[in-house]
Amino acid sequence: MTGFFAIVGRDLRLSLRHGADTLAALLFFVITAALFPLAIGPAPETLGRMAPGIVWVCALLAALLPLDRLFGADFEDGSLDQLLLSGQPAALVALAKAVSHWLTTGLPLMVAAGPVAGMLNLSADAIIVLLAGLLPGTALLSLFGATGAALVLGARRGGVLLPLLVLPLCAPVLIFGVAAVDAAASEQTYAAPLLLLSALLAAALPLCPLAAGAALRGAAE
Amino acid sequence: MLEVDKIVAVRGERVVFGPLSFRLAAGGALVLVGPNGSGKSTLLRILAGLGRIEAGMVAWGGADAMADRAGHGTRVAYLGHLDAVKPGLTATENLGANAALGLAAVGLGHLAHQPVRFFSAGQKRRLALARLAILNAPLWLLDEPTLGLDAASVARFGVMLAGHRAAGGLVIAATHLPLPLHDVAELRLA
Numbered sequence: 001m002t003g004f005f006a007i008v009g010r011d012l013r014l015s016l017r018h019g020a021d022t023l024a025a026l027l028f029f030v031i032t033a034a035l036f037p038l039a040i041g042p043a044p045e046t047l048g049r050m051a052p053g054i055v056w057v058c059a060l061l062a063a064l065l066p067l068d069r070l071f072g073a074d075f076e077d078g079s080l081d082q083l084l085l086s087g088q089p090a091a092l093v094a095l096a097k098a099v100s101h102w103l104t105t106g107l108p109l110m111v112a113a114g115p116v117a118g119m120l121n122l123s124a125d126a127i128i129v130l131l132a133g134l135l136p137g138t139a140l141l142s143l144f145g146a147t148g149a150a151l152v153l154g155a156r157r158g159g160v161l162l163p164l165l166v167l168p169l170c171a172p173v174l175i176f177g178v179a180a181v182d183a184a185a186s187e188q189t190y191a192a193p194l195l196l197l198s199a200l201l202a203a204a205l206p207l208c209p210l211a212a213g214a215a216l217r218g219a220a221e
Numbered sequence: 222m223l224e225v226d227k228i229v230a231v232r233g234e235r236v237v238f239g240p241l242s243f244r245l246a247a248g249g250a251l252v253l254v255g256p257n258g259s260g261k262s263t264l265l266r267i268l269a270g271l272g273r274i275e276a277g278m279v280a281w282g283g284a285d286a287m288a289d290r291a292g293h294g295t296r297v298a299y300l301g302h303l304d305a306v307k308p309g310l311t312a313t314e315n316l317g318a319n320a321a322l323g324l325a326a327v328g329l330g331h332l333a334h335q336p337v338r339f340f341s342a343g344q345k346r347r348l349a350l351a352r353l354a355i356l357n358a359p360l361w362l363l364d365e366p367t368l369g370l371d372a373a374s375v376a377r378f379g380v381m382l383a384g385h386r387a388a389g390g391l392v393i394a395a396t397h398l399p400l401p402l403h404d405v406a407e408l409r410l411a
Contacts, residue, residue, distance in 0.1 A: 006317060010310075017309040078303025081271055082352075087295035217290075220266075221273045 003088045004096045011100035021066065026108045029062035033116045044121045051120035052130060052181035056174050058116075059109050059134065063141040064166060066105055068159040070097055070149045075219065084220055091213030098146035098209065106138030122185070129184035133177040133194055136201040143201075143208035144169045150215035172200060222247050223268075223360065223391055228277030230263050237263050238410050240277060245393070247359075248386045250402050253395040255410035261395035262302070264410070265362045268393065269299040281360075298358040300366055304349040308338035312348055316355060323351030328377055343369045354381060361385060363394040375401055 015022040036054050037047060074080040083093045113134055117127045148166040152158035180193035222245060229239030237260035245251055253261040266272035268279060270290040279286045286293045306315045313320040313333045324330045327347040337345065346369050353361055361382075367375050379401025382392060394400055 010307075010314075010317075013314065014307060014309055076303075077307070078301050078305035079307070081269075081299060081301055081303075082305045084271060085269060085294035085297055085299055087291060089291045220271045 003086050004092055007083065007093060007096035008100045008103070011097070012103060015100075015104045021069070022104050022108075025062045025065040025105050026112055028065055029058050029109055030112055030116060032061065033058045033120065036120070048121035048123070048185075051117055051122040052126070052178045052185070054120060055113055055117050055122075055130060056134075056137070056177050059113060059138065060141060060167070060170055060174060062109060063101075063105050063138065063145060064163055066101065067145045067149045067166070068152075068162055070101055070146060071153050071216065071219075072149070072158070075153050080216065081220060084216065089213060090216045091209040094146055094150060094212035094216060095209040098142045098212070101146060102139055102142040106142050109138055110134050122181070126181050126185040129190050129194070130177075130181045133180045133197055136194075136197040137173050137177045140173045140197070140201055140204055141170060143204045144173075147208045147212040147215070150212040150219065153215065153219035173197065176200070222249075222282060224280040224283075225268070226278045226280065228267065228279065229275040230260055230267060230272065231275045232263065236275075239275070241410075242277075243406075243408060245391050245406075247389040247391065250382075250386060250392040250394070250405040252400065252402065252405050252407050253393065253410060254397075254407055259410040261410055262364050265299070265364050265393065265395055266301075268360070269297045269362050270294055271299070296358055297360050297362060298353045298356040299362045300349055300353060300364060302364050302368070304345045305352075306337050306340075306345055306348050309336065311336055312340075312351075315348060316351055319355045320351075323353075323355040324348075326354040326377070326381055327351045328374065343371060343374065346370060347374055350378060350381070353385075359390050361390060361392045361394075363392065363396075365396055365398070366394055367396065367398050367400060 033054055040046060071080060074083065084090055110131060114127055114131060117130055122130065145166055148162050151165065152161045155161060176193040176197045180190045183190035183193065224244045225242055227240035227242050230237040253264060255261055263272055267274055270287060270293040281293065281296060311334050312324060312329060315337055316323050321333065324333050327350050329344065329347055329351065337348065340348065350366065367378060370378065382402055386392060392402065
């Protein structure tokens with residue numbers, strides 16, 4: 001277990017050192033969300049109705065940005081070999097990487113999502129449900145993303161392949177996440193979509209690291 | 222201690238080498254020689270549990286080493302031709318626990334808190350060698366370990382190798398350069 005935290009700690013330290021790379025995903029999220037009022041007009045009712053979808057799609061795309069470096073950097077400089085030889089199962093290495101992706105991308109996105117949703121005229125009650133959905137949602141994006149990143153490792157033009165692989169997997173996350181906020185905004189019960197998101201997370205948490213770990217072993221061969 | 226029994230390695234559709242068999246006892250050293258592309262690096266990666274064998278068996282202390290590849294990893298200190306160091310971290314941060322011990326072994330103690338992006342190629346190689354001293358693994362697998370090292374660093378590396386073997390460790394190295402090793406067996410890959 002110390003090895004697990006060593007990997008997470010090392011990744012956090014690296015992302016602090018390369019702060020610009022870490023901030024890039026966050027700024028991408030804020031800027032793309034800010035483009036929507038410019039494109040569809042500033043009418044508050046229209047924006048408020050579209051806000052959940054805008055926040056979720058922008059968060060999804062922003063979470064994709066750092067994925068190709070998640071294992072790519074370690075693969076290119078030989079660190080991945082050392083991680084696989086650290087005595088931990090490859091699945092645990094993959095889980096540590098997914099956790100560090102969430103801490104450096106998912107968590108900052110959640111922090112920014114509140115103000116961005118407010119800017120798009122989403123009501124305070126709905127924002128709370130949005131954040132409650134983003135908590136399992138961003139974790140799922142990190143798990144699916146880490147699996148996709150491990151699968152395309154070593155492939156030519158892997159960075160192009162990665163969104164094609166990960167985005168369809170994320171469709172259910174998007175559907176349930178937006179459904180919860182829509183239900184809250186129209187004052188209906190929103191527990192079911194949030195529970196479904198949590199159920200997805202409960203299934204992905206053990207399965208995605210196993211798949212990603214096997215893909216890492218394959219990439220090293 | 223390490224027994225390799227009729228292993229065959231395949232890359233793409235091509236047989237790289239094999240069937241290949243050898244044994245290495247505690248304290249033993251084996252140097253792999255052969256032309257480029259003869260499979261020296263492939264063999265080292267297989268012995269580390271990173272590569273895949275098509276047939277045959279690698280045994281450690283009589284048991285199949287590849288049955289538990291994660292567990293086998295703790296027995297192995299692998300030095301590939303990539304240094305596996307992060308330019309953004311300092312030498313100490315790159316090595317993690319017991320960094321001072323490793324840095325002293327390769328004579329980099331004075332650069333402990335320097336970011337590695339300021340290191341020369343030879344210094345990065347020495348930092349990679351420092352990992353061997355820290356890992357405390359019985360089997361050292363070295364791919365061109367002395368590439369880019371100056372004479373003093375090669376001599377220091379010789380001391381590390383001798384100490385490791387005196388403690389019962391095994392060394393398998395692929396190289397085109399003379400290594401500071403005595404009583405070595407040579408395995409020629411065609």
